[in-house]
Amino acid sequence: MIRTRGLVKRYGAFTAVNGIDLNIPRGEIYGFLGPNGAGKTSTIMMLLGITPPTAGEIHLFGERYSPRRLDLRRRIGVVPEKHPRGVWHWMSAAEYLRLFADIFEVPRPNERIGMLLEKVDLAAFQKRRIRDFSRGMLQKLSIIRALLADPDILFLDEPISGLDPLGIKQVRDLILSENREGRTIFISSHQLSEMEKICDRVAIISRGRLIAEDAMERILSRISSDREIRVELETVPAALPARVKGLPFVRDAAAEGTVLTVKIPREGDFRKPLAEFLISQGLVALSLAEKALSLEEAFITITQENVVELAERGRE
Secondary structure (H helix, E strand, O other): OOEEEHHHHHHOOOOEEEEEEEEEEOOOOOEOOOOOOHHHHHHHHHHOOOOOOOOEEEEEEOEEOOOOOOOOOOEEEEEEEOOOHHHOOOOEHHHHHHHHHHHHOOOOOHHHHHHHHHHHHOOHHOOOOOHHHHHHHHHHHHHHHHHHOOOEEEEEEOOOOOOOOHHHHHHHHHHHHHHHOOOOOEEEEEEEHHHHHHHHEEEEEEEEEEEEEEEEHHHHOOOEEEEEEEOOOOOOOOHHHHHHHHHOOOOOOEEEEOOEEEEEEEOOOHHHHHHHHHHHHHOOOOOOEEEEEHHHHOOOOHHHHHHHHHHHHHOO
16 A cells, blocks of 8 residues: 655755655554654655655555645545644534535535544534634544545554543544554554554654564564563562572563562463462462563664664764
């Protein structure tokens, strides 16, 4: 659905995007992640045909893409980071959506608008002025506007920025629902923990370069060959960490308060033999759980690795 080769964007002497290759198949939720200023927005602006690339190629739906390809642009929905309150604040939600339904030439617009409003629990608020909408309601309204023409690809730029926990869940559920209907979804965000919950694959961009791209679980496993088991005990004998380190499947062990942290290989499940060893020591685990590596930790580690690699190349 989306393919780029050697995509570059320069603004004068500054290179915002530096040779990015993407290959996103139909029906995928693809997370495009990185800190502010990493080059995410510049990449999206090129993918949407708003700004031309300095170099490289863009293909959408298997065809070479350019701003002149209106037939391809009609198959794209866009949810920008800024919400629709702006110049539309005096309109009701229904008026706002009917305006864009006319622009997009949506067939049976009233039926389509009504169905989408029901889908996101906004039907009861369709006569309310946009200026009175909460940020979460505005975000859902913006997504409805992008879905009016039933696009094949939905681009979302920071879709949960500034939302409260309920708003985040509502937007997350809507994204997953649209994906289940076959829509390809491209999400640009720096909200790594939330993207971890919904994306099939993620790409991590830093300083205009794509430094990692893979399925979520492989991104997380890439940065650590160990798994971490945390065991809560009533008491932790002083000699226990050293004894646990002596087990053949344990790589490290340490205690803090009543919590014993044990590092084991990523391959294999050693929770049972660990629990049996603790019982043999006269100890009973109050809880035994694996700590899940977060995408934030992966991003920090991968970014640091990349910075070191670039610095070493600069010294060559």
